[in-house]
Amino acid sequence: MNGRTFGWFVAPSVVMMLVFIAFPLVFVFVQSFHATQSVFETVKVESCTPGFLGQVCKTEERSRPKLDAAGQPVRETSFIGLAAYRTVLQPDAVWAALAPGGGGWDAVMAVDFYRALRFTLTFTLVTLPAVIGLGLLIALAVNTMARSLRGPLIFVSLMPFIVTPVIGALSIRWLFMGDGILTAALRWMTGSHISMFAQGWTIEVLMLVYRVWHVAPFAFVVFYAALQTVSQDALEAALIDGASRFERLRYVVIPHLKPLIVFVALIHLMDAYRVFDEVVGFSSEAHRISLQFLTFNLLTPDQAGNRAVTRASASAMLTMVGVIVLLVPILARAWREQRGRA
Amino acid sequence: MNAALRLPAGLRLVIGVFVIGWVVVAAFPLLWTAVMSFRVPADALSGNPLDVLLGPRTLETVGGGLGIGVTFEHYWAVWVTQHFYRNLLNSAVVTFGVVTISLSVGTLAGYGLARTRSVLAFWLLVAALVFRALPHSVLVTGYVPAFLNSAHWLQPLWDWGATGWLFHPFAARAPTLYGQPLAVIVVLVAINQPFTIWMLRSFFENIPAELDEAAQVDGCTAFGAFWRVIMPVMWPGVITAGLFSFLLAYNDYLVTALLLDSQSMTMVPAITQFLNRDSRASEQIEAIAAAVSITAPLFVLVMAFQKQIVAGLTQGAVKG
Numbered sequence: 001m002n003g004r005t006f007g008w009f010v011a012p013s014v015v016m017m018l019v020f021i022a023f024p025l026v027f028v029f030v031q032s033f034h035a036t037q038s039v040f041e042t043v044k045v046e047s048c049t050p051g052f053l054g055q056v057c058k059t060e061e062r063s064r065p066k067l068d069a070a071g072q073p074v075r076e077t078s079f080i081g082l083a084a085y086r087t088v089l090q091p092d093a094v095w096a097a098l099a100p101g102g103g104g105w106d107a108v109m110a111v112d113f114y115r116a117l118r119f120t121l122t123f124t125l126v127t128l129p130a131v132i133g134l135g136l137l138i139a140l141a142v143n144t145m146a147r148s149l150r151g152p153l154i155f156v157s158l159m160p161f162i163v164t165p166v167i168g169a170l171s172i173r174w175l176f177m178g179d180g181i182l183t184a185a186l187r188w189m190t191g192s193h194i195s196m197f198a199q200g201w202t203i204e205v206l207m208l209v210y211r212v213w214h215v216a217p218f219a220f221v222v223f224y225a226a227l228q229t230v231s232q233d234a235l236e237a238a239l240i241d242g243a244s245r246f247e248r249l250r251y252v253v254i255p256h257l258k259p260l261i262v263f264v265a266l267i268h269l270m271d272a273y274r275v276f277d278e279v280v281g282f283s284s285e286a287h288r289i290s291l292q293f294l295t296f297n298l299l300t301p302d303q304a305g306n307r308a309v310t311r312a313s314a315s316a317m318l319t320m321v322g323v324i325v326l327l328v329p330i331l332a333r334a335w336r337e338q339r340g341r342a
Numbered sequence: 343m344n345a346a347l348r349l350p351a352g353l354r355l356v357i358g359v360f361v362i363g364w365v366v367v368a369a370f371p372l373l374w375t376a377v378m379s380f381r382v383p384a385d386a387l388s389g390n391p392l393d394v395l396l397g398p399r400t401l402e403t404v405g406g407g408l409g410i411g412v413t414f415e416h417y418w419a420v421w422v423t424q425h426f427y428r429n430l431l432n433s434a435v436v437t438f439g440v441v442t443i444s445l446s447v448g449t450l451a452g453y454g455l456a457r458t459r460s461v462l463a464f465w466l467l468v469a470a471l472v473f474r475a476l477p478h479s480v481l482v483t484g485y486v487p488a489f490l491n492s493a494h495w496l497q498p499l500w501d502w503g504a505t506g507w508l509f510h511p512f513a514a515r516a517p518t519l520y521g522q523p524l525a526v527i528v529v530l531v532a533i534n535q536p537f538t539i540w541m542l543r544s545f546f547e548n549i550p551a552e553l554d555e556a557a558q559v560d561g562c563t564a565f566g567a568f569w570r571v572i573m574p575v576m577w578p579g580v581i582t583a584g585l586f587s588f589l590l591a592y593n594d595y596l597v598t599a600l601l602l603d604s605q606s607m608t609m610v611p612a613i614t615q616f617l618n619r620d621s622r623a624s625e626q627i628e629a630i631a632a633a634v635s636i637t638a639p640l641f642v643l644v645m646a647f648q649k650q651i652v653a654g655l656t657q658g659a660v661k662g
Contacts, residue, residue, distance in 0.1 A: 003462075005564045009454025010466065012447045013539055020532030021473050024484030031487070138364055141357045144349060151648070153361065158644050158651060160368050164593040164610055167633045170617075171375040174630060181374065181391050213367065218655060225656035245353075270475040276596055280614070292596065295479035299486050299600055309487050316483040323475050334468055 025320075032084055032313035036077045041066045084314035088113050113315065116294045117322075123208065123290070124272040130212045131268055132261060135219020140249075142220070143227045154221065161217035169210055169281020173197070200287035207278040207288065215271070219264045226260050227253070269326055291319045372637065379631040380412050383623035386630070416624070416631035426612070426632060432523045433592060433608040439527035440591035441584050444538050447531070449580060452542025453568055457551060467543070470536035478533055478596050485529055489520040489601055521603040529601065530591050537590075538583055541654060545579030546572070582654040585647055592640075609636050 040063045048057040066074045090111045097107035108114050142153050160168060175182040176196050186194050196202045230253055238248045254261075276292040279285055285293065298312035349357070377394060378386040384399045393399070395410075420426045455463050488495070496516035499505045509516075519525040549572060557567035573580075592610075599611035607615075613636065616629035644651065 003460065006454050006458045006460065006463065008565075009568075010451045010463075013451030013535060014466065016447055016532060017470070017473060017535055020528060021476070021481065021535075024481050024488075025476075027488070028480060028484040031484070137360070141361050141364075144354070144357055145361065153365065154652065155644060155648055156365050156369050158648065159372055159641070162589065162640050162644055162651070163372060163637055164595075164640070166593075166595045166610055167613070167636055168371070170613075170629070170633055171371040174375050174378065174626075175371060177387065177626065180387070181394065184390075217368070221652055221655045225652070273475075274477045276477075276479070280595060283617075292477050292479040295477075295483055296596060296600065299479075299483060307486065309483070312483045312486075316477075316480040319477050320480050323477065324472075327472060327475055331468065331472070 028313045028316055032310060032317050033079060033081060034077050035080045035084070035310045036075055040064065080310070084310045085318070087311055088314045088318065112289065112294055113318070116289045116291045119204070119288050120273060120275060120291045120322075122204075123211070123275050124269060126208055127211045127215070127272050128265060128268055130208075131215045131219050132264060134212060134216040135264065136223055136257075136261075138216065138220040139223035139227055140253075142224060154224075157217045157220055159217075160213050161215070163214075165214065165277035166281045168214055169207075169278050172206065172210055172213075173282055197282070200284075203282055203284045203287050207275075207282055207284065210278060210282075211272065211275070215268060219268075222260050222264055223257055226257050230256050266330065270323075273323060273326060291315070291322065295319060375630050376634050376637075379416055379627060379634045380414070381627070382413055382415075383627050386627050387623060416627045417635070419624075419628050420616075420632045420635065424616075424628070426609070426635070429607055429609045429612040432602070432606055433610075435523045436526055436530065436598070436608055437588055437591040439524065440530045440534065441587045443527065443531045444534050444587040445580060445584055448535060448538035448542050448583060449573070449576070450568075451539045452583075453546050453572065455539060455543040456546035457554070467540065470539055474536040474540070481529070481533065482597055482600050486520075486600055489525065490518070492519040493517065520601060521606045523602065523606050523608070526598060526601050527591075529597055530594060533597070534587050534590050538587060541583050541586065542579060545576065545582070548579075549575060578650065578653070581647070582650040585643070585650055586654055588643075589640075 042061050042063045044059055045062050046057055046059045048055040050056075068074050090113070093111055094108055094114075097103045097105075103110070109118060138157065142150055142157075145153065163171075174180065177183075183194075183196070186196075194202070196206060234252050235248055238252050243251065274292055275290040276296065279288065279290055279293040285297070289297070295312050295315045298308040298315060301307050374394070381394060382399055382403060385393045388394060455467060493516050496519075500509050500513075500516050553575075554562075554564075554567040554572055557571040558564065562570065594608075595610050598608045599614075602608065602611070604615070609632075613629060613632050616625055616632055
């Protein structure tokens with residue numbers, strides 16, 4: 001295919017990604033340095049009250065929103081520099097907290113952004129090995145089952161993966177609701193009444209467990225498919241060389257799966273960093289929030305109906321910086337490979 | 343299989359127990375909530391699992407059969423009293439739009455990328471990978487103010503003669519895009535596009551290039567070869583990519599919650615309306631009934647398309 005034909009085939013997709021992904025990104029970047037506010041004007045108002053032998057008048061200055069010809073408040077966008085980033089990152093509060101005698105770690109965690117960052121990173125790094133481990137175990141186990149059982153096993157395993165994330169989280173929460181079955185089971189096992197939604201760390205554990213439950217099927221299916229192509233010759237050769245079951249797994253099967261483990265890890269890193277639906281499903285915002293939820297929350301209208309768009313843009317940009325840091329090693333590798341090929 | 347590779351009985355037992363354990367863990371939460379949705383609150387929220395399973399109080403107050411109480415009152419409340427079918431219609435509009443546009447744009451690009459070895463194609467795929475990693479909230483931050491003020495900044499398109507004739511038949515003035523399911527389609531298609539082209543590209547790579555070369559020797563244009571020769575053998579891949587586009591659009595909460603209002607809400611964000619009202623017990627069960635209603639189509643989907651879903655999950659892996 002020559003360059004021209006290639007151009008025609010990819011043009012709709014490229015234009016779409018430029019207009020609806022790249023352009024909005026630039027827009028958010030610019031927006032994070034600008035604030036739009038109603039313009040206020042100061043007017044002299046003379047108010048008089050009737051008094052003895054004439055009126056008592058006084059003049060005072062008041063500020064009120066300026067209105068345009070149509071009676072709408074005039075709004076004006078101005079450059080505010082890094083002010084929005086300062087509001088999100090609160091460097092002064094961090095310095096104060098880290099200074100001797102400051103509140104330390106707890107005081108830093110009182111700032112929403114650091115609270116969200118801490119949770120998002122913990123979430124990403126803890127679920128990653130759990131998803132790969134559980135997925136691998138299920139794949140190895142299902143691979144030993146009779147062929148007729150494998151189809152139904154894959155069907156059941158796909159359900160947690162395919163269910164709407166918010167609803168999957170809700171369905172687990174409902175098991176604990178009121179005197180729910182799992183609350184009762186916990187009491188029966190531990191002998192004490194544990195309320196899973198009363199404190200932060202139990203919710204966090206549930207959110208981690210939920211995500212592993214939700215994504216392990218994906219890892220399972222990918223690994224299971226790859227297990228079908230493990231070379232039987234290599235396995236038998238290892239057997240003749242006296243390799244134990246574990247050694248065959250360690251030196252034949254795992255190396256065969258390695259590119260897929262990298263693939264699942266990459267996809268999971270991207271997806272787990274975006275953690276959001278769990279915060280909604282478990283209503284954990286009082287205890288645990290994620291970076292995406294922070295932006296979401298700033299974009300949601302408050303009591304007065306205002307959306308903190310500028311601060312949301314700043315927090316969105318900071319979230320994106322995190323993704324780039326996460327992807328840099330992978331992109332660097334792609335760059336080296338491409339240069340090697342050229 | 344070689345006899346020496348066969349598993350010893352002890353290990354077989356451990357594996358059997360593990361698999362049964364996983365099946366229970368995988369299926370239990372969804373099945374249990376489905377059962378809860380058919381019980382009156384006194385049974386559904388009971389601490390005794392037998393009450394939930396058999397629903398004795400439901401049997402007393404509503405009825406049932408075979409000694410098991412069943413009630414449909416929560417489904418009635420959700421679908422008839424709360425007009426949940428409106429949310430279903432919005433979901434249908436959004437998912438249909440996302441799937442059709444994603445696929446038409448994506449198959450063209452996926453085919454182009456699969457048949458080229460240029461540096462440009464390589465960097466296009468890397469750019470798509472970066473976009474794939476982008477948190478959706480970053481994009482939506484750009485869309486929220488643009489959608490709210492669209493009546494203002496789109497108006498020039500209506501006033502300018504060269505484009506005005508095109509837009510006027512649809513509306514007399516530029517519309518406010520906020521709260522329009524049709525406008526949300528574009529956002530979700532854009533979010534979905536990087537993933538779609540990666541997946542479709544790897545499906546196209548499985549189709550031998552000799553096929554389109556032969557077609558072009560026989561006198562087809564490049565597009566003719568794509569449309570008449572490649573597409574007919576490409577349907578399994580298109581169906582798989584369509585399934586994943588469907589899931590993205592159907593399951594979305596973040597984008598639809600921010601860009602739609604209560605009138606135009608799709609089903610998933612609408613479910614929070616059942617939770618946020620200071621919930622009486624029966625409203626909690628209504629939320630469960632709504633959740634089960636949303637999950638049921640997905641259940642059917644896995645049943646019908648299990649093979650394609652598995653193919654989609656492994657496809658990116660094998661080629662990527």
